[in-house]
Amino acid sequence: MDNAYDGLTDAGEEKHWAFGTGFTAALAGVGRDIPAVDRDSLTAYCLMLGDDALVYSQRLAEWCSRAPELEEDVALANIALDLLGQARLLLSRAAEVEDAGRDEDALAYLRDERQFRNVRLVELDCGPGPGGDFGTTIARLLVFSTWRLAVFQRLVSSADPVLAAVAAKGVKELAYHRDHAAQWVLRLAGGTEYSRERIVAGLDKVWAFTEELFATHPIEAELDGVAVDPAAARAEFDQVIDTVLSAASLERPQTTQVAALAGQAGRDGIHTEAMGYLLAELQHIARSMPGAVW
Amino acid sequence: MLTLADLGVLRDVREDDGRVTVTITPTYSGCPAMDEMRADLVDQLTAAGYADVEVRTVLHPAWTTDWISEDGLRKLADHGIAPPQRIGPRAVGPVPLNLEPPSRRVPCPRCGSARTTELSRFGSTACKALRRCEDCREPFEQIKEL
Numbered sequence: 103m104d105n106a107y108d109g110l111t112d113a114g115e116e117k118h119w120a121f122g123t124g125f126t127a128a129l130a131g132v133g134r135d136i137p138a139v140d141r142d143s144l145t146a147y148c149l150m151l152g153d154d155a156l157v158y159s160q161r162l163a164e165w166c167s168r169a170p171e172l173e174e175d176v177a178l179a180n181i182a183l184d185l186l187g188q189a190r191l192l193l194s195r196a197a198e199v200e201d202a203g204r205d206e207d208a209l210a211y212l213r214d215e216r217q218f219r220n221v222r223l224v225e226l227d228c229g230p231g232p233g234g235d236f237g238t239t240i241a242r243l244l245v246f247s248t249w250r251l252a253v254f255q256r257l258v259s260s261a262d263p264v265l266a267a268v269a270a271k272g273v274k275e276l277a278y279h280r281d282h283a284a285q286w287v288l289r290l291a292g293g294t295e296y297s298r299e300r301i302v303a304g305l306d307k308v309w310a311f312t313e314e315l316f317a318t319h320p321i322e323a324e325l326d327g328v329a330v331d332p333a334a335a336r337a338e339f340d341q342v343i344d345t346v347l348s349a350a351s352l353e354r355p356q357t358t359q360v361a362a363l364a365g366q367a368g369r370d371g372i373h374t375e376a377m378g379y380l381l382a383e384l385q386h387i388a389r390s391m392p393g394a395v396w
Numbered sequence: 397m398l399t400l401a402d403l404g405v406l407r408d409v410r411e412d413d414g415r416v417t418v419t420i421t422p423t424y425s426g427c428p429a430m431d432e433m434r435a436d437l438v439d440q441l442t443a444a445g446y447a448d449v450e451v452r453t454v455l456h457p458a459w460t461t462d463w464i465s466e467d468g469l470r471k472l473a474d475h476g477i478a479p480p481q482r483i484g485p486r487a488v489g490p491v492p493l494n495l496e497p498p499s500r501r502v503p504c505p506r507c508g509s510a511r512t513t514e515l516s517r518f519g520s521t522a523c524k525a526l527r528r529c530e531d532c533r534e535p536f537e538q539i540k541e542l
Contacts, residue, residue, distance in 0.1 A: 129453075173516035173526065180518040187426020191455070255490060267455035271425050274458065274542050275522075277491045282517055284495055342493050349495055 129194045129264065136199055137261045139328055143321050144262065145200040146219060147329050149209070150319070150369055151257075151265075152192030153220035156210060157377075158246060159185035160384050161224065165239065168230035177282060181243070184275040188268060195264045211388035215378055216371040222360070223311040225368070225377045228304075237290060237300030242308045243283035248342045249315045251276040252335035261327045284346045291350035302352065309355035314362070315339075319369045398471045400433060404463025407454060415448040416441055421459045423542070424522045461542050473505045478527065478538035502538050504529035512536075 136144070162182035169175040193206040204212075228234035228242055254276060257269035290301035316336045322329040347354055366372040387394070400406040400420065408419040418437050422430050434451045441449045461480035464472070469479040481500060501510045509531035517540070519526040524537040 173518070176520070176526075177516055177518035180522045183426040183428070184424055184522055185426070187422075187424060191425060251491060263456070267458070268425070271422070271455060271458040273491065274460075275424060278517065278540070281494045284493060285497075288495060338490050342490075345493055346495070 129191065129198065135263060137328055139325055141199055141201070143324050144328065145196050146321050147325055148192050148196035148199060148265070150219040150321070152189050152196055152209075153218050154224055154246075154250070155185040155192065156189035157218065157220045157380065157384075158224035159183070159189060160380060161226075161228065162239075162243075165230050170236055178239075181279050181282070184272075184279070188272050188275075191264070191268045195262075195268070207388070211385045215373055215381055218371060218373065218377070218381070219369050220373075221311070221314050222368040222374050222377075223308060223315065225373055225380055226308070226311070227376045227379075228308070234307075235300060235304070237297070237302075238304035238307050240283055240286045240290065241301060241304035243279065244287055244305075244343070244346065245308050245312060245315075247276050247279040247283055249312075249332075249335065249339050251280050252338040252342075253330050253332055255338075256330040256334060260329070265328065280342070287346055287352075288350050291352055301350075305352070306355045306357050309357040310360045313359040314367050314369075317362075317367070317369075321369075398468060398475070400437075402465050402468030402471060404459060404461075404465070404468070405433065411446075414446070415450070416446045417450045417452060419452045419454055421454050423459050426522065459542070461539060464539075472539060476505050476536055477524070478502050478505050478536060480539045480541045483541045502527055504532060504534070505536055506534050507532040 159182040162178045162185070165178040166175055166182075169178055189210075190206055193209045197204050197206055197209055223242065223246060226234070226242070228238040229236065230239075251273060254269040254272045258266055258273065260266045260269065287301055290297040292298075316332045316339075318331050318333050322331055344354065363372045403423070405420050405423065406418070407421050408417075410417045418441070420430075420433060420437070430453070434453075437451050438449050460483070462482055462484070464480065472479040497514055502512050503510050504512050507529060509529050511530040512527050513530060514525060514527050515535065516526040518524075519537050523539055523542070525540050526535060527538050528535045
């Protein structure tokens with residue numbers, strides 16, 4: 103088409119501007135045998151990895167138009183989009199393995215807080231509003247992407263062909279996210295006294311949720327060969343974080359870890375108070391106008 | 397015209413008893429253009445007389461910028477977008493941490509100057525970075541190596 107704007111005026115044709123007009127299933131046409139494991143467990147595992155990406159992409163998208171510079175608006179939104187893409191694939195896979203008539207939209211919009219299996223790190227309110235700031239946001243991006251990259255590198259050899267393929271693709275994306283965060287940590291730590299204070303405070307805050315990232319969940323233990331035991335990613339995570347902190351002349355935070363509740367945490371649906379507000383915003387339109395398209 | 401085949405997004409086309417099966421692969425997990433590509437493929441094939449068209453998506457093996465054809469690289473440059481370098485297969489083991497801005501020289505696709513700087517690792521889409529030429533002062537986009 104000669105004029106890009108012509109496409110926008112084809113209101114009657116759904117194939118243009120497909121968003122919100124009925125997504126094509128994210129896994130359309132992907133080859134997808136299901137390994138011989140317990141289906142409920144595999145569904146739960148796909149939700150764990152998918153919910154991490156979905157909830158965190160929602161948090162990152164909040165920064166769009168609010169970041170300290172235009173380039174960073176674009177960067178955080180791009181990272182959010184990569185994670186949303188991973189979330190769509192993983193939730194679609196969860197829906198397919200579950201085989202109970204739900205699709206990725208139902209899983210994203212129609213589950214309640216206790217049914218979300220994301221780690222608590224991703225739901226924290228790190229800004230741009232009064233709940234946080236850019237330093238905390240960068241600190242979380244470093245911790246999250248370093249951890250997820252280490253997990254995904256191992257997930258590449260999963261016996262589930264879809265998880266393996268999602269991981270192989272995700273590894274490349276996450277490497278960009280991690281390097282971006284790491285370079286910002288250096289910039290903030292080596293900037294002014296104030297910027298250094300903010301990244302130190304940010305790292306202190308998010309560090310309280312790191313133990314949870316490496317706690318082996320019973321479902322991960324059960325799905326041997328399919329799931330990754332996050333404890334196995336610990337050494338690599340530590341090494342990368344120490345390299346960044348050392349280049350930034352920062353100490354590793356000593357923050358007290360936020361404990362699990364009677365042994366349960368994000369992976370079991372036990373979340374922080376930030377989660378309900380996040381879901382309210384994420385799910386509001388879909389729930390108040392069921393089946394709406396635009 | 398830069399085509400899906402040039403970009404390495406088109407993986408396979410088969411015709412079997414009048415039924416056409418096209419296989420494509422996403423560049424990034426969240427690439428928002430996938431639905432548009434599927435719709436365009438169906439449109440073009442329908443217009444060419446194929447009534448029965450299926451577009452399949454494969455995730456594996458994961459797309460790499462190395463699949464962009466030589467023609468594709470040239471066409472990107474012609475359109476003012478700096479093409480990616482060839483990166484070859486990824487080394488086994490942990491992805492090395494990169495704390496420095498990219499060291500490679502990216503020549504300006506408009507004036508050819510080698511003096512360009514990165515403005516942002518993330519451009520208007522996930523697959524592009526934003527750079528600026530220090531000589532002609534024009535900003536330009538670069539397809540990131542993936």
